[in-house]
Amino acid sequence: MVIKIFGNYFKRIFSNLFKSRGDIKLGFYGPPNAGKTSLANRICKDFTGEEIGSVSKVPHETRSVQFKEKVEIKHKGKTLMFKMIDTPGIATKIDYEEFLKYKVKKNVAKTRAKEATQGVIESIKWLDDMDIVVIVLDATKNPYNQVNITIIGNLVARKIPVLIVANKIDLRKADLKKIESAFPEYETVGISAKNGTNLEEFYESIFKLAKKV
Amino acid sequence: MAKKRGNNKLGKIKGFSIQFLPYSEIRDLSSNERIRKILGIVLGNNILILQGKLKPEEETRLIGDTMAMIGHVKSFKGIELAVISENGDDNFFGRMRTGIVNAISKGELGAITIIGPATIVKEIKRNPKKIELLLNK
Numbered sequence: 357m358v359i360k361i362f363g364n365y366f367k368r369i370f371s372n373l374f375k376s377r378g379d380i381k382l383g384f385y386g387p388p389n390a391g392k393t394s395l396a397n398r399i400c401k402d403f404t405g406e407e408i409g410s411v412s413k414v415p416h417e418t419r420s421v422q423f424k425e426k427v428e429i430k431h432k433g434k435t436l437m438f439k440m441i442d443t444p445g446i447a448t449k450i451d452y453e454e455f456l457k458y459k460v461k462k463n464v465a466k467t468r469a470k471e472a473t474q475g476v477i478e479s480i481k482w483l484d485d486m487d488i489v490v491i492v493l494d495a496t497k498n499p500y501n502q503v504n505i506t507i508i509g510n511l512v513a514r515k516i517p518v519l520i521v522a523n524k525i526d527l528r529k530a531d532l533k534k535i536e537s538a539f540p541e542y543e544t545v546g547i548s549a550k551n552g553t554n555l556e557e558f559y560e561s562i563f564k565l566a567k568k569v
Numbered sequence: 570m571a572k573k574r575g576n577n578k579l580g581k582i583k584g585f586s587i588q589f590l591p592y593s594e595i596r597d598l599s600s601n602e603r604i605r606k607i608l609g610i611v612l613g614n615n616i617l618i619l620q621g622k623l624k625p626e627e628e629t630r631l632i633g634d635t636m637a638m639i640g641h642v643k644s645f646k647g648i649e650l651a652v653i654s655e656n657g658d659d660n661f662f663g664r665m666r667t668g669i670v671n672a673i674s675k676g677e678l679g680a681i682t683i684i685g686p687a688t689i690v691k692e693i694k695r696n697p698k699k700i701e702l703l704l705n706k
Contacts, residue, residue: 446632450636450639451687469640470639470640476632476636500697502651502652502695503632505652506628510626513626
């Protein structure tokens with residue numbers, strides 16, 4: 357028994373020493389329209405010159421998982437290589453009639469709803485493959501949403517480091533303190549992906565989390 | 570169960586019931602059986618009040634399964650879901666006491682989970698101290 361414990365211990369140390377470390381898989385999760393793609397675009401544009409996906413005011417614009425490989429992020433003289441994974445927003449209900457409010461045609465809305473349901477399923481499947489996850493929340497909305505709690509609960513169960521980003525702090529209704537008090541166990545960074553506000557603090561937190569990977 | 574689903578039209582609300590499920594009813598079930606039981610209740614136009622809470626992976630499984638049903642089950646638009654957990658005592662002994670009780674009961678009995686079909690439940694508004702169930706007209 358004791359030999360087996362020691363055996364496993366040394367095996368773990370050696371495998372950690374010699375394992376080839378690939379790019380850090382950085383996932384963007386959260387409810388629809390929180391600004392996941394806006395943030396991922398901002399980072400990708402800053403470091404690769406290209407965006408990862410399109411953004412829209414209509415919810416569920418991202419309906420399939422999008423990637424950007426080899427994103428080399430430089431911060432305070434340090435460099436880390438990331439694989440960026442932008443995921444569709446997770447929701448518990450999707451009604452095509454919601455899209456009609458944005459003057460989307462009925463058949464387009466129905467297709468969008470169908471694709472959005474598939475997107476949610478895809479996002480959930482990808483949870484296992486992440487090294488670090490950024491939960492992007494809309495700072496103007498109530499953070500006590502079960503979807504947010506469920507995603508975080510799943511990440512904790514999988515021992516995946518989490519950073520909470522309160523996006524849209526440029527808006528008057530934004531309440532960063534409310535988000536911080538909803539998730540006191542996690543580091544929360546307030547940003548505006550649209551204006552690029554406070555991204556230095558965001559990178560600082562990402563580099564800190566990367567040490568845990 | 571399929572017969573039950575067929576008999577209850579989702580969408581137009583002609584009536585619904587609130588069903589309470591004690592944790593003892595799901596304690597010994599596998600994750601698959603738990604999800605199936607919950608879906609059976611919710612698809613029957615019921616708002617479920619479950620004593621305790623599901624595991625995080627069961628919650629995501631429930632979300633995934635309901636997403637897969639949209640477009641396949643008539644008028645089904647998904648669910649509304651909320652869990653209220655007991656914060657418990659902040660001190661060490663309080664947390665230890667809650668932990669022991671949860672370990673003995675094999676579940677978090679201080680929590681309550683509310684699940685309803687989105688056609689009936691418009692929104693579950695919550696903050697740390699209260700929960701509001703808003704129903705569709």
